[in-house]
Amino acid sequence: MEKIKINGGNRLTGKVKISAAKNSVLPIIAAALLSPYECILEDIPLLDDVDVICNVMHSLGAAIDIERNSGSISIKSDNINILEPPYELVRRMRASFLVMGPMLSRFGRIKISLPGGCNIGTRPIDLHLKGFAALGAEVTMGHGYVEAKCNKLKGAKIYLDFPSVGATENIMMAAVLADGETTIENAAEEPEIVDLANFLNSMGASIIGAGTDTVKICGVKELNGTKHQVIPDRIEAGTYMVAAALTHGDVIIENIILEHIRPMIAKLNEAGITIIEEPTRIRVIGKNRPKAVDIKTMPYPGFPTDMQAQFMALMSIAEGTSIITETVFENRFMHVTELKRMSADIKIDGRSAVIEGKNKLTGAKVKATDLRAGAALILAGLVAEGTTEIFDVHHIDRGYVDVVGKFKLLGADIERITE
Numbered sequence: 001m002e003k004i005k006i007n008g009g010n011r012l013t014g015k016v017k018i019s020a021a022k023n024s025v026l027p028i029i030a031a032a033l034l035s036p037y038e039c040i041l042e043d044i045p046l047l048d049d050v051d052v053i054c055n056v057m058h059s060l061g062a063a064i065d066i067e068r069n070s071g072s073i074s075i076k077s078d079n080i081n082i083l084e085p086p087y088e089l090v091r092r093m094r095a096s097f098l099v100m101g102p103m104l105s106r107f108g109r110i111k112i113s114l115p116g117g118c119n120i121g122t123r124p125i126d127l128h129l130k131g132f133a134a135l136g137a138e139v140t141m142g143h144g145y146v147e148a149k150c151n152k153l154k155g156a157k158i159y160l161d162f163p164s165v166g167a168t169e170n171i172m173m174a175a176v177l178a179d180g181e182t183t184i185e186n187a188a189e190e191p192e193i194v195d196l197a198n199f200l201n202s203m204g205a206s207i208i209g210a211g212t213d214t215v216k217i218c219g220v221k222e223l224n225g226t227k228h229q230v231i232p233d234r235i236e237a238g239t240y241m242v243a244a245a246l247t248h249g250d251v252i253i254e255n256i257i258l259e260h261i262r263p264m265i266a267k268l269n270e271a272g273i274t275i276i277e278e279p280t281r282i283r284v285i286g287k288n289r290p291k292a293v294d295i296k297t298m299p300y301p302g303f304p305t306d307m308q309a310q311f312m313a314l315m316s317i318a319e320g321t322s323i324i325t326e327t328v329f330e331n332r333f334m335h336v337t338e339l340k341r342m343s344a345d346i347k348i349d350g351r352s353a354v355i356e357g358k359n360k361l362t363g364a365k366v367k368a369t370d371l372r373a374g375a376a377l378i379l380a381g382l383v384a385e386g387t388t389e390i391f392d393v394h395h396i397d398r399g400y401v402d403v404v405g406k407f408k409l410l411g412a413d414i415e416r417i418t419e
């Protein structure tokens with residue numbers, strides 16, 4: 001069993017380099033199924049989720065070569081001979097479902113287990129499936145599996161009831177090899193959608209409008225190989241920004257795209273934190289106790305749900321009362337119980353949490369219930385009085401590259417212990 005142990009109270013200073021985005025690299029690796037030619041990604045984040053998607057790809061017959069020192073990966077999908085990825089792999093990560101669009105588009109068939117719910121909500125896939133059906137696929141479900149078949153997908157107009165990130169990505173990937181034009185309306189606008197579209201366009205796809213609510217895809221006959229650099233992880237950046245603010249630190253966060261972290265900059269400014277912006281890095285200086293601010297999670301460019309738990313850790317020691325409202329997922333407050341173990345004063349009222357800022361948090365034994373809940377507990381542990389031990393750290397390993405090493409370099413008293 002592994003745990004992360006933190007002795008709180010150290011002020012963080014120095015520089016941290018942000019890794020490439022988990023939520024970009026996963027769909028982009030899946031998209032490499034669309035071409036028989038080699039796709040190379042440079043400087044990828046070596047995360048557990050990346051290993052899972054690579055194993056899914058491998059199970060289908062793709063040749064994957066990861067150069068672990070440089071973080072470069074080569075994918076060649078010229079020998080795809082299995083059309084059903086194994087349940088044991090798919091169930092480990094929801095993003096495995098993103099192989100569905102590419103497989104359907106290129107091979108006309110896929111059978112994959114339903115991803116099911118998880119700790120943050122039920123997370124249905126109805127919008128993905130409606131999109132595939134609109135493109136002409138015959139979609140059936142049974143015995144925990146979804147199967148889709150088609151001769152050749154045909155472009156269509158698809159309106160998403162909610163701007164789902166995964167549905168936009170999956171439908172976009174399905175449409176690139178379809179006959180004719182597809183329009184996705186009320187599409188998700190997240191930077192990771194733009195990164196995926198850029199990757200696909202560099203392979204020869206014809207996608208316009210990614211990053212707006214209307215994405216147009218003109219189907220092409222085949223795609224080439226390509227070389228691509230994945231965008232920096234805006235959620236990892238936001239997590240280190242909060243760490244600097246919480247610990248009254250002075251931290252330079254390198255390898256960021258300012259536009260992508262605007263919602264976090266705005267909320268930290270409102271909380272009285274000083275932020276100095278440069279083109280590819282920012283400096284976060286937490287001179288004073290943060291002021292309470294209200295937050296409502298929204299699809300991009302709104303405040304990201306993936307930063308909600310970390311901001312709740314910050315608001316737990318802020319001056320005043322804040323209200324955090326989660327509108328994207330129906331059950332994303334699992335971290336509240338654990339933060340309360342650390343003396344946070346939080347009450348849940350429907351989709352909102354009311355946080356009375358305390359003068360201090362106290363160290364405790366806590367468990368990571370999901371990825372960002374785990375990140376919030378690390379943040380709380382950095383500022384809590386005494387020792388915090390975080391269990392179930394495998395959730396954190398899904399999405400943070402060398403989290404202990406990076407915080408240690410900034411001066412945190414943090415270690416990973418294997419028992």
Ligand SMILES: CC(=O)N[C@H]1[C@@H](OP(=O)(O)OP(=O)(O)OC[C@H]2O[C@@H](n3ccc(=O)[nH]c3=O)[C@H](O)[C@@H]2O)O[C@H](CO)[C@@H](O)[C@@H]1O
Binds near residue numbers: 095122124127129166
């Ligand atoms: C790997 C990845 O990129 N994960 C991100 C992605 O997840 P993911 O792509 O799963 O998130 P979605 O945008 O699809 O989900 C948003 C909301 O839409 C609902 N929904 C979604 C699809 C569907 O067919 N039907 C439906 O009702 C979901 O239950 C949820 O309530 O976007 C989320 C929202 O920014 C982030 O928190 C995740 O980190």
Ligand SMILES: C=C(OP(=O)(O)O)C(=O)O
Binds near residue numbers: 120371372
């Ligand atoms: C919810 C997240 O990821 P996933 O969609 O892979 O569960 C996340 O990155 O916070």
